[in-house]
Amino acid sequence: MSLDHSHSDHVFYVGEDDSEFFRSLHGRRFNNLNHTYCLPADQDEVKRSELHQRMMQFVFSGRNYIGPVKEALQFGQHRRILDLGTGAGLWAISMADEFPRAEVIGIDLAPLQPRNVPPNCTFELCDINQIPIPYPDNYFDLIHARSMHTGITDYPKMIREIARLLRPGGLVLLIEPSLHPFSEGAEFPTPSSLSPSSSNSHWSSFWETYRNCLNRQGIDVSVPEKLADFLLASGKFEAIVQRDGNIPVGFWPQDPILLTVGQLQWMDFDLFLPAVRPLFLSLGLGERHVDNLIANAHEDLYHPPVDGLGCRIYIVHASKEIA
Numbered sequence: 314m315s316l317d318h319s320h321s322d323h324v325f326y327v328g329e330d331d332s333e334f335f336r337s338l339h340g341r342r343f344n345n346l347n348h349t350y351c352l353p354a355d356q357d358e359v360k361r362s363e364l365h366q367r368m369m370q371f372v373f374s375g376r377n378y379i380g381p382v383k384e385a386l387q388f389g390q391h392r393r394i395l396d397l398g399t400g401a402g403l404w405a406i407s408m409a410d411e412f413p414r415a416e417v418i419g420i421d422l423a424p425l426q427p428r429n430v431p432p433n434c435t436f437e438l439c440d441i442n443q444i445p446i447p448y449p450d451n452y453f454d455l456i457h458a459r460s461m462h463t464g465i466t467d468y469p470k471m472i473r474e475i476a477r478l479l480r481p482g483g484l485v486l487l488i489e490p491s492l493h494p495f496s497e498g499a500e501f502p503t504p505s506s507l508s509p510s511s512s513n514s515h516w517s518s519f520w521e522t523y524r525n526c527l528n529r530q531g532i533d534v535s536v537p538e539k540l541a542d543f544l545l546a547s548g549k550f551e552a553i554v555q556r557d558g559n560i561p562v563g564f565w566p567q568d569p570i571l572l573t574v575g576q577l578q579w580m581d582f583d584l585f586l587p588a589v590r591p592l593f594l595s596l597g598l599g600e601r602h603v604d605n606l607i608a609n610a611h612e613d614l615y616h617p618p619v620d621g622l623g624c625r626i627y628i629v630h631a632s633k634e635i636a
């Protein structure tokens with residue numbers, strides 16, 4: 314972890330004892346910087362972050378990205394990459410390994426990242442909702458933000474900030490899974506009944522409760538579906554390319570790669586269900602109700618009421634326009 318935090322009053326020094334950056338809530342550990350982001354910051358979330366990184370590498374055929382990333386990193390002496398909401402930092406570390414001449418910075422609310430990282434990779438603590446994010450204009454060649462919109466209170470504002478931070482021609486890559494996890498997919502074998510309305514299952518109830526709770530936290534739960542619209546509306550980006558796909562959940566795909574993706578996403582959800590418990594409780598839902606919601610959703614995950622459980626993932630890249 315980088316210890317150089319002197320350039321801003323809202324980036325923090327993390328020493329050996331990092332306990333001041335965490336708080337406890339309903340038996341889980343959370344970040345202490347921002348109480349809007351409502352998932353824990355603990356070892357189970359680190360595991361989930363690892364599963365997500367592996368899963369996305371399978372989705373991207375062994376790579377960490379999609380789109381003209383190499384082209385974006387070909388210009389200039391100092392190539393810089395920023396990972397917003399880096400979590401356990403695995404994408405940033407992997408990019409630092411792949412692009413040893415680039416400087417990779419991951420920022421997050423919690424010091425969850427390993428200390429032993431490639432020399433061109435650093436991590437900093439920072440709340441992205443506190444604009445400006447403390448780097449100069451036109452500083453980065455590539456900005457990546459994956460699966461972190463549930464901690465962002467004004468996503469269009471974050472996109473305007475990304476536009477400020479990127480150099481003209483620099484690339485943004487945004488990846489957000491939908492919060493409506495039943496969906497009918499084009500790329501994957503399509504089961505008969507996968508539309509969100511097709512089932513009043515416990516699985517659906519769980520996700521509906523989660524979306525309601527996020528709404529109450531001031532989070533726009535339709536951000537994943539609107540990534541490209543936001544980029545367009547900012548007026549700062551061109552070559553906006555949307556490349557959505559469906560992620561299988563579970564053990565049903567025949568294709569070995571999709572089966573691996575499905576297994577990894579299944580393991581992710583297995584950890585995700587209990588991770589939401591503190592949010593539900595802190596918004597006043599009764600403990601027995603919450604535990605039933607989670608136990609029943611687990612039951613549906615282990616024994617799905619429909620074949621071919623899946624969830625949609627929204628993937629968009631765009632270049633900052635060259636004025």
Ligand SMILES: C[S@@+](CC[C@H](N)C(=O)[O-])C[C@H]1O[C@@H](n2cnc3c(N)ncnc32)[C@H](O)[C@@H]1O
Binds near residue numbers: 423460
């Ligand atoms: C689900 S994890 C995803 C981590 C990583 N991007 C990945 O794809 O594996 C979301 C991360 O975003 C971070 N995050 C959420 N809101 C944030 C904010 N306002 N500022 C900084 N980080 C934030 C959380 O702390 C968490 O580590």
